[in-house]
Structures are given as C-alpha cells and as structure tokens.
Amino acid sequence: MNRELNGHLVGDNGYPNLTYLLTPILNPGNRGEQRYNSSHKTTRNTVERLFGVLKRRFPALHYGIQFSPRRSATVVTAACVLYNYGVDLHDGGVLDDFIPDIILVHNLRIGNAAEAERQALIQNHFM
Numbered sequence: 703m704n705r706e707l708n709g710h711l712v713g714d715n716g717y718p719n720l721t722y723l724l725t726p727i728l729n730p731g732n733r734g735e736q737r738y739n740s741s742h743k744t745t746r747n748t749v750e751r752l753f754g755v756l757k758r759r760f761p762a763l764h765y766g767i768q769f770s771p772r773r774s775a776t777v778v779t780a781a782c783v784l785y786n787y788g789v790d791l792h793d794g795g796v797l798d799d800f801i802p803d804i805i806l807v808h809n810l811r812i813g814n815a816a817e818a819e820r821q822a823l824i825q826n827h828f829m
Contacts, residue, residue, distance in 0.1 A: 712746050719816045724823070734829040738820075741828065756781055759788075 711723045719725045726743065730736045757764035760781045767774040 737828040
C-alpha cells in the first residue's frame with residue numbers, strides 16, 4: 703500500500719524551504735509572492751489555532767506524547783476525530799480568535815528544487 707500523500711506541509715522560516723515544506727518568502731518581490739505569503743500566513747494561522755484548541759481540549763497533546771511516531775500519529779488522529787465529533791454535537795471547542803504573531807527570519811536554502819517548486823506554485827496559483 704502506498705502511504706504517500708500529494709500536498710505540502712506549511713512551516714515558518716525557522717525551517718528550510720523544501721519540496722514538501724512551504725515556508726514564507728522573506729522579501730516578496732512581486733504581487734504573486736505577496737499573495738502567496740498572505741495565503742501562507744492565513745493557512746498557518748488556522749493550523750496553529752487548531753493546534754491550540756486540540757492541546758487545550760486534550761492535555762496529553764500539550765505535554766507531549768511518549769510514543770513512537772506511528773502511534774503518536776494515531777493519537778493525534780483520534781484527538782481530531784473526537785474534536786470533530788464534539789463539533790458535530792455542538793459541544794463547543796471551536797477555534798478561538800487567538801492568532802500567534804508570525805516573525806519572519808532568514809531560512810536556510812536547500813537546493814534549487816524546493817525554490818523552483820515554490821515559484822511554480824506561485825506562478826500557477828497566485829499570479
């Protein structure tokens with residue numbers, strides 16, 4: 703069974719820009735790069751808010767999971783399923799208005815493949 707997914711992870715500039723990990727552009731040079739950064743920030747803020755909600759609702763996630771990566775993924779998935787079940791039952795736990803501050807720092811550049819992929823994404827979706 704092939705367990706690969708098509709898509710990208712979203713990270714801050716503390717991580718290098720990789721073909722599978724999209725980071726913001728430090729100094730956007732055109733409208734497409736500005737729109738990419740805006741979309742990246744909105745997406746990442748939503749994910750960060752959800753992580754905060756999950757950690758408050760399931761404290762074990764806040765204090766760290768002491769399992770293998772595979773088991774940890776199962777625990778996080780179960781927490782998401784339970785959270786969504788609670789939302790369906792109108793059990794509160796909706797995303798709050800907390801938006802963490804995003805601080806842009808210089809990221810490491812790893813090869814041209816990641817930069818080429820990010821630029822292709824910008825050309826295809828943000829120009």
